[in-house]
Amino acid sequence: MRIPVHAVGIAATTSASTTISTAAAANDCSSAFGILADLLIPGRGDPVSKAALVVKDSAIDWVGREDDIPADYSSLHFSRVHVLMPGMWDVHTHFMGSNIVGSLQDSFTQFLPGMPALIGAVTVDDLRATLMAGFTSVRELGGYAGDVYPAVEAGAIVGPHVYSSMSVLSITGGHGDQHDVPLATVLDACSRGTPFALCDGVEGCTRAVRQVIRRGAKVIKICSTGGVLSLNDEPEDSQFSPAELVAIVEEAARSGRVVAAHAIGKNGIMAALDAGVKSIEHGMYLDEEVAAKMKEKDAILVPTRHIVEGLAAGAEDLAPVTRVKMERMLQLSRDSLKLAVKLGVRIALGTDTFSSDRKHRIAHGKNAKELQYAVDAGMSPLRAIEMATAVPPETLGRQARKAGQLKRGYDADMIAISKNPLGDIEILTKPDNVTHVWKGGVLYKTP
Numbered sequence: 001m002r003i004p005v006h007a008v009g010i011a012a013t014t015s016a017s018t019t020i021s022t023a024a025a026a027n028d029c030s031s032a033f034g035i036l037a038d039l040l041i042p043g044r045g046d047p048v049s050k051a052a053l054v055v056k057d058s059a060i061d062w063v064g065r066e067d068d069i070p071a072d073y074s075s076l077h078f079s080r081v082h083v084l085m086p087g088m089w090d091v092h093t094h095f096m097g098s099n100i101v102g103s104l105q106d107s108f109t110q111f112l113p114g115m116p117a118l119i120g121a122v123t124v125d126d127l128r129a130t131l132m133a134g135f136t137s138v139r140e141l142g143g144y145a146g147d148v149y150p151a152v153e154a155g156a157i158v159g160p161h162v163y164s165s166m167s168v169l170s171i172t173g174g175h176g177d178q179h180d181v182p183l184a185t186v187l188d189a190c191s192r193g194t195p196f197a198l199c200d201g202v203e204g205c206t207r208a209v210r211q212v213i214r215r216g217a218k219v220i221k222i223c224s225t226g227g228v229l230s231l232n233d234e235p236e237d238s239q240f241s242p243a244e245l246v247a248i249v250e251e252a253a254r255s256g257r258v259v260a261a262h263a264i265g266k267n268g269i270m271a272a273l274d275a276g277v278k279s280i281e282h283g284m285y286l287d288e289e290v291a292a293k294m295k296e297k298d299a300i301l302v303p304t305r306h307i308v309e310g311l312a313a314g315a316e317d318l319a320p321v322t323r324v325k326m327e328r329m330l331q332l333s334r335d336s337l338k339l340a341v342k343l344g345v346r347i348a349l350g351t352d353t354f355s356s357d358r359k360h361r362i363a364h365g366k367n368a369k370e371l372q373y374a375v376d377a378g379m380s381p382l383r384a385i386e387m388a389t390a391v392p393p394e395t396l397g398r399q400a401r402k403a404g405q406l407k408r409g410y411d412a413d414m415i416a417i418s419k420n421p422l423g424d425i426e427i428l429t430k431p432d433n434v435t436h437v438w439k440g441g442v443l444y445k446t447p
């Protein structure tokens with residue numbers, strides 16, 4: 001048997017690892033292999049000591065205790081790792097080339113000729129860094145990874161599975177608009193496909209949903225409130241009328257898509273939930289009433305604590321108007337996640353990671369910091385891992401692959417860790433501790 005090592009990036013420079021044998025075994029299927037794990041964390045449910053797992057044809061064929069490996073697999077070669085768990089997911093990312101191609105609040109740069117190609121080129125390494133940090137799937141809620149993803153699927157570049165919304169849908173003048181750029185310029189760019197799209201009225205909103213699906217959106221992203229980084233609105237503002245929100249959710253549902261709502265202020269959160277959105281992104285004004293409504297509607301919170309802490313720590317880089325808003329959001333964001341954990345709201349890992357500068361606090365590849373914030377807010381490490389693995393596919397409705405858990409029939413998207421993260425969740429935040437990454441049974445990273 002041979003475990004395929006994808007010949008790109010780190011894996012390409014690594015010879016056969018000490019823990020993963022590539023020696024051929026007699027008469028077994030070339031696409032099957034086994035792993036023994038000192039500890040297996042399944043994503044949902046209790047961890048298993050001295051566990052084993054078999055991969056066949058890119059999916060998990062068997063999982064159990066090492067002592068119970070069926071005789072059918074006696075010819076397979078099993079290699080050993082310390083901790084095995086599902087590949088992680090980040091359900092709120094943006095691949096925009098930021099801090100390499102202009103800064104986050106430098107609106108005009110993105111309208112210059114050639115920018116999509118330049119951002120796409122920068123995104124190639126961001127996707128690689130994300131995968132090597134142990135993230136085998138991302139949801140992108142506005143950005144260029146959706147445009148780049150066909151090259152990942154074709155095997156030309158290395159990256160996680162990408163489920164992109166392509167654009168963010170926003171009202172004119174809303175959080176997804178570029179307030180300091182002439183409207184005609186923005187609308188012209190929107191007509192050619194950008195990470196944002198403006199739509200107004202029931203008819204306009206319905207058409208915008210159809211247009212992003214036409215471009216390949218697997219999820220619909222809207223802004224039901226104002227935001228922190230947009231210049232001329234407030235996070236407490238409600239955006240889109242109830243009728244517009246319903247039109248978006250219903251049009252998305254006709255094509256089997258769910259809706260993710262950037263929603264900070266309470267009124268905009270409640271309106272989005274009433275319309276039937278699947279996930280509340282940020283959710284800073286979450287209180288008891290919001291939590292109860294989220295449970296009633298079977299909605300998922302994506303707290304994005306990472307960007308809030310990251311931007312607050314570098315507040316001196318922000319425009320004055322943004323800094324004031326950020327200061328207001330910081331404690332709200334801490335309190336809302338604590339309350340959501342306490343009240344048992346379903347939570348998925350999402351960071352709002354956007355920076356392509358590796359040294360930046362919110363650079364691609366640092367996504368696992370969100371687990372640390374969740375544990376700080378009262379979540380157990382085991383639940384934090386569920387937040388990063390088993391819950392995220394639920395933010396995509398039926399568009400998600402069967403992944404995020406180590407269970408028979410699920411995609412063999414898995415990572416091995418050199419230390420036990422159940423004792424210290426911070427272990428997952430250091431990509432060096434992620435010794436192996438498999439996506440669809442293909443090995444992309446070895447020690």
Ligand SMILES: [Zn+2]
Pocket residue numbers: 092093094141352
């Ligand atoms: Zn975002």
